[in-house]
Amino acid sequence: MKIEYIPRAIADRFANAFAGSRKGFSARQISEHFCRYSNLVKHLDDYAFTPTRSDLFIESLYSLEPQQQYYALNDLAVREYESQYPYPPKDTRTNLKEQLHTIISPNPIGLSFSTISEASFRIDWIEANRRIPIDPPGAITAARTLLETTLKTIIQERNKDPDDSGNLGKLVRQTEKVLDFLPAAHPAEHQIFSGLASVSDGLASLSNQAGDRHGTVGGAGIEDPAIAELCVNAAGTIALLFIELHLFKDK
Numbered sequence: 001m002k003i004e005y006i007p008r009a010i011a012d013r014f015a016n017a018f019a020g021s022r023k024g025f026s027a028r029q030i031s032e033h034f035c036r037y038s039n040l041v042k043h044l045d046d047y048a049f050t051p052t053r054s055d056l057f058i059e060s061l062y063s064l065e066p067q068q069q070y071y072a073l074n075d076l077a078v079r080e081y082e083s084q085y086p087y088p089p090k091d092t093r094t095n096l097k098e099q100l101h102t103i104i105s106p107n108p109i110g111l112s113f114s115t116i117s118e119a120s121f122r123i124d125w126i127e128a129n130r131r132i133p134i135d136p137p138g139a140i141t142a143a144r145t146l147l148e149t150t151l152k153t154i155i156q157e158r159n160k161d162p163d164d165s166g167n168l169g170k171l172v173r174q175t176e177k178v179l180d181f182l183p184a185a186h187p188a189e190h191q192i193f194s195g196l197a198s199v200s201d202g203l204a205s206l207s208n209q210a211g212d213r214h215g216t217v218g219g220a221g222i223e224d225p226a227i228a229e230l231c232v233n234a235a236g237t238i239a240l241l242f243i244e245l246h247l248f249k250d251k
């Protein structure tokens with residue numbers, strides 16, 4: 001599905017709700033929110049002068065690529081962030097969310113019901129990366145848990161019961177199935193996903209050996225930062241692919 005830039009009329013409605021007169025975020029909170037989605041967003045401290053909050057909201061939003069715009073605005077609509085001024089009430093946010101989703105598709109899609117935040121996932125992924133040089137087993141465990149939680153959430157939000165065997169490969173294949181990512185329709189992509197499923201199985205095996213998860217004989221653990229980095233990157237790649245399919249693919 002081709003994602004278009006947010007129309008200015010809808011962007012202005014969001015700006016009025018979240019950065020209008022004595023509404024929503026402070027200038028710094030606006031800047032910090034949009035900076036979560038891309039390093040292309042100009043931080044408030046980099047301005048020679050302080051723009052109005054509404055102007056800052058619009059400029060920050062249009063510094064994002066279309067898909068990032070949807071993530072950023074959808075997160076505002078479905079979550080209640082800390083704000084300097086009163087946060088928009090739930091009915092206002094619901095109305096804004098409906099307008100946002102109508103642009104993407106007239107059919108129900110993942111963004112309209114999902115609790116998954118792509119930005120929050122990336123923050124957790126960065127935290128797993130941070131642990132690699134100082135705690136490789138902990139990084140492996142964090143990556144494995146992050147991937148498993150993401151896949152189970154997607155499956156549940158697609159109204160299915162996730163596999164509870166602890167087998168990541170099965171979860172990957174189940175997620176692929178509930179998203180109707182069928183091999184016959186997408187042979188090349190399916191081959192890639194099958195490879196990722198094999199990677200996820202390997203990730204699970206390494207995670208099971210990691211010292212702060214189940215441990216190994218004699219208390220040995222996976223201490224090689226290079227292996228931990230491979231696991232964290234594999235987990236993030238798999239999860240982000242499925243998050244994108246889940247949020248932007250019709251049910």
